[in-house]
Amino acid sequence: MNSKFIVVEGLDGSGKTTVVYAIKRYLYKKYGIVKITTTRDPGGTAVADLLRTLIKYGGYADESVHDISELLMIYAARFQLVTNVIKPALSQGYWVIGDRYNLSSQAYQGGGRGVDELLLKILSKKIMDFLSPNLTLYLDISPEISVSRIKNRMFLDRIEKESLIFFRKVRSCYWELISDSTEKIIVIDASQSLYSVCRIVFKFLDWWLQDLLRV
Ligand SMILES: Nc1ncnc2c1ncn2[C@@H]1O[C@H](COP(=O)(O)OP(=O)(O)O)[C@@H](O)[C@H]1O
Numbered sequence: 348m349n350s351k352f353i354v355v356e357g358l359d360g361s362g363k364t365t366v367v368y369a370i371k372r373y374l375y376k377k378y379g380i381v382k383i384t385t386t387r388d389p390g391g392t393a394v395a396d397l398l399r400t401l402i403k404y405g406g407y408a409d410e411s412v413h414d415i416s417e418l419l420m421i422y423a424a425r426f427q428l429v430t431n432v433i434k435p436a437l438s439q440g441y442w443v444i445g446d447r448y449n450l451s452s453q454a455y456q457g458g459g460r461g462v463d464e465l466l467l468k469i470l471s472k473k474i475m476d477f478l479s480p481n482l483t484l485y486l487d488i489s490p491e492i493s494v495s496r497i498k499n500r501m502f503l504d505r506i507e508k509e510s511l512i513f514f515r516k517v518r519s520c521y522w523e524l525i526s527d528s529t530e531k532i533i534v535i536d537a538s539q540s541l542y543s544v545c546r547i548v549f550k551f552l553d554w555w556l557q558d559l560l561r562v
């Protein structure tokens with residue numbers, strides 16, 4: 348089977364990182380797929396990881412990060428990731444499982460920050476160069492659950508410290524983007540136990556992969 352690009356999306360604390368690694372193990376155990384690369388966005392290359400630190404923890408000497416600067420750093424990091432990691436991995440037959448991708452920018456910067464839609468569209472098109480995921484799994488939780496799951500983290504980053512109102516805007520933007528999208532995006536209720544979430548994800552993957560094998 349040709350390599351595939353799967354992305355896991357959702358609010359902070361929705362279980363993305365856990366699910367990314369569960370998918371990796373499942374694809375190996377059940378389907379014998381060994382060539383799998385996992386990514387996290389923003390980040391994933393030396394330069395993108397430096398940008399990730401700036402995006403998450405802000406500038407130096409108390410200089411605030413403007414919304415447009417945040418957006419440009421996120422896309423600069425993504426360009427490094429797509430060009431240096433994702434595209435080469437896919438062309439070498441690796442499956443790529445991404446912890447966040449472009450939908451996050453549309454939801455967080457577009458929905459949450461209210462950044463200009465046209466600017467987002469232009470950047471998406473240019474930076475991703477039409478590299479869309481084959482499948483996106485959106486783990487849906489309420490902003491209240493999100494806050495309760497991340498509150499025990501040692502440090503909250505700039506974005507995690509945002510208000511519930513911000514996360515409400517992000518979530519409703521995710522919903523709008525999903526309902527308007529022509530891409531394959533599956534919504535999973537991630538307020539259930541992690542065990543149930545993983546079972547649903549695996550069941551869906553089985554169905555999707557059987558379908559791909561039939562073609
Ligand atoms: N469905 C779930 N039910 C309860 N706790 C969960 C669930 N999914 C994730 N968690 C917990 O929430 C925290 C954040 O999970 P993580 O996978 O890091 O999410 P994300 O990458 O989306 O921020 C972790 O402590 C994890 O064990």
Ligand SMILES: Cc1cn([C@H]2C[C@H](O)[C@@H](COP(=O)(O)OP(=O)(O)O)O2)c(=O)[nH]c1=O
Binds near residue numbers: 506
């Ligand atoms: C990829 C991406 C992330 N972000 C935000 C969401 C997260 O708060 C942060 C990434 O931090 P991370 O710790 O990877 O997220 P999570 O808490 O979900 O595991 O960056 C954006 O605002 N826009 C983007 O395009």
